[in-house]
Each structure stands twice: as C-alpha cells, then as structure tokens.
Amino acid sequence: MSRAGPPSAALAAAAAIVFLALGALLGLAAGRSSGITVGDVAVQIELDRGAFRGGGDPIESWIRRSASIVAGYYGHFPVARLTVRVMAERGEGVHGGKSFANPEAYIQVRLGQDVTEAQLLSDWVLVHEMAHLALPDTGEAHAWLSEGLATYVEGVARVQAGNRSEADVWAEEMRQMPRGLPESGDRGLDRTHTWARTYWGGAMFCLLADVDIHRQSHNRFGLQDALRAIVRDSGGLAADWPIERVLLTGDHAVGTTTLEDLYARLKDSPVTPDLMGLWRELGIESEDSSVRLSDSAPLADVRRAIMRAR
Numbered sequence: 001m002s003r004a005g006p007p008s009a010a011l012a013a014a015a016a017i018v019f020l021a022l023g024a025l026l027g028l029a030a031g032r033s034s035g036i037t038v039g040d041v042a043v044q045i046e047l048d049r050g051a052f053r054g055g056g057d058p059i060e061s062w063i064r065r066s067a068s069i070v071a072g073y074y075g076h077f078p079v080a081r082l083t084v085r086v087m088a089e090r091g092e093g094v095h096g097g098k099s100f101a102n103p104e105a106y107i108q109v110r111l112g113q114d115v116t117e118a119q120l121l122s123d124w125v126l127v128h129e130m131a132h133l134a135l136p137d138t139g140e141a142h143a144w145l146s147e148g149l150a151t152y153v154e155g156v157a158r159v160q161a162g163n164r165s166e167a168d169v170w171a172e173e174m175r176q177m178p179r180g181l182p183e184s185g186d187r188g189l190d191r192t193h194t195w196a197r198t199y200w201g202g203a204m205f206c207l208l209a210d211v212d213i214h215r216q217s218h219n220r221f222g223l224q225d226a227l228r229a230i231v232r233d234s235g236g237l238a239a240d241w242p243i244e245r246v247l248l249t250g251d252h253a254v255g256t257t258t259l260e261d262l263y264a265r266l267k268d269s270p271v272t273p274d275l276m277g278l279w280r281e282l283g284i285e286s287e288d289s290s291v292r293l294s295d296s297a298p299l300a301d302v303r304r305a306i307m308r309a310r
C-alpha cells in the first residue's frame with residue numbers, strides 16, 4: 001500500500017508543466033500567434049482562429065486596417081512594436097478593449113465569436129485603443145485627457161482614412177458631446193471623474209482645442225500636429241509625463257498656447273462652452289437622425305480642414 005506523498009506531488013507538477021508547454025506549442029501550431037507588419041510596425045497577434053465563425057482572416061484585416069488608420073493620423077504608428085491579444089466571447093460585435101504600455105505596447109480586445117465583417121469594418125474600439133498608445137501616461141486625475149483624445153481622434157482618424165463619413169462623426173459629437181458638459185456640483189475636468197465628463201468632456205476639450213488651433217494658425221495647424229509632436233517627443237503611453245509637459249509640447253509644435261490656456265480654464269471650474277453656437281459656426285446643422293454640412297458657415301473651412309487627410 002502506498003500513500004501519495006511529496007515525491008508523487010512533485011511528479012504531478014512536473015507533468016503539468018510539460019503538459020502546459022506542449023499545449024502552448026500546439027496553440028502556436030494551430031495559429032494562435034502570428035506576426036504581421038503594418039508599415040514599419042511589427043504587430044504580434046495572439047488569436048485562436050478556430051474560435052471565430054468567420055475564421056482569423058477578417059480579424060487580421062481589421063487589426064491591419066485599424067493600425068493603418070491610426071498611423072495615418074499620427075504620421076506613423078505610435079509605437080514600433082505591438083501585441084494584440086484577441087479574446088473570444090459569446091455573441092457578435094466588438095465588446096471592448098484595453099491598452100497597456102509596460103514593458104511593451106499591448107492591447108487586449110474582446111470579440112464576439114460570431115462577429116461579422118461589417119461589424120469589424122465599422123468598429124471604433126480598436127482605433128480608440130491604438131490612439132491611447134500615442135499619449136504619455138499623465139495619471140488618473142487626467143484620465144479625461146487620454147479618454148477624450150482617444151474618443152475624439154477615433155472619429156477624425158477614421159474620416160481621414162475613408163473608414164467613416166464626416167457627417168456621421170459630427171452627428172455623433174452633436175448627440176453625445178452635450179453629455180460632457182458640467183452638471184451641478186461639477187468641479188472641473190481634473191476633479192470630476194464621471195463617465196460622461198471623462199469621455200465626452202475630454203472629447204469636448206479636444207474639439208475646442210482643434211478649432212482654436214486651426215483658427216489661430218489659419219488652418220496651417222490643428223490638434224493633429226500638436227499630437228504628432230507629443231508622441232514624437234515622448235514615445236507615447238510608456239512615458240510618464242506631467243500633463244503640463246504634454247500640453248506645452250503640443251502648443252510649441254503649433255505656435256499657440258491653446259492647450260495650456262484651455263486646461264487652465266477647464267481643469268478645476270465647471271465651464272460650459274456654447275456648443276450650439278460652435279456647431280452653427282462650423283456649419284453643422286441637425287437634420288433628421290444625421291446632420292447637414294454647410295460650406296457657407298463662418299468656420300466651415302476649419303471644419304473641412306480638421307477632417308482632411310494630411
């Protein structure tokens with residue numbers, strides 16, 4: 001008669017390790033990890049192709065397309081190497097994502113097993129996550145800046161790449177941005193961490209900045225140029241920068257003090273900009289469930305310049 005003791009437990013553990021290692025090898029053989037390059041960026045994709053009804057190809061195209069959209073907006077992709085891990089869940093559609101930068105850029109994205117090509121084509125999640133890679137980490141108090149930028153850049157970048165219509169983006173901003181306005185008791189962007197203020201209050205900051213930089217530079221520069229300088233000088237999300245340094249770097253690149261001034265006004269006071277007046281000046285008029293764009297409005301040239309690919 002023998003009793004299970006330490007020696008056999010060790011044996012079981014060793015067997016488990018061999019089993020796990022074998023599983024990982026088989027996973028690789030089954031196509032769970034593959035590398036692609038998008039422009040000069042190496043993208044490692046961790047994906048169980050067999051878990052998705054449409055297989056892995058549409059998902060790989062989606063990752064490639066999203067990376068190209070973001071590279072187009074920033075002039076080049078924010079980082080040189082990226083790993084995208086795709087996790088299968090029940091259902092359709094793109095369910096959500098998360099970005100990390102330490103030690104290397106890494107995006108985890110959750111996808112329905114029955115996701116369709118049309119859903120992947122109109123997805124905003126992955127472009128949003130990739131946009132996060134371009135901004136240094138400025139700390140939790142300024143989550144509104146990183147979420148606002150990712151929200152705002154997603155729309156503009158996709159229009160510039162021909163992946164979304166300009167009217168669709170303005171219609172969404174017209175519908176959603178008022179949610180980012182301060183409510184009673186608000187203490188400014190740095191001190192009011194509700195979902196609406198973080199995402200749409202942050203996106204409103206970006207739109208106001210974009211319009212102001214365009215106006216002041218007579219459409220020579222926009223927020224896009226400021227953001228390109230910020231990612232170039234910082235290296236993006238892996239860097240820890242104070243928000244003041246981020247904004248100063250952007251302002252220097254475009255020759256204004258727009259970002260610093262706007263931050264000083266909005267960081268700890270509940271400022272309510274006249275969004276209706278801004279849409280009117282930009283030539284964006286609500287029409288049925290979408291918008292009509294007017295080229296005779298005073299700031300129509302700014303509106304067009306924001307959405308023009310460069």
Ligand SMILES: [Zn+2]
Pocket residue numbers: 128129132146147150
């Ligand atoms: Zn985000």
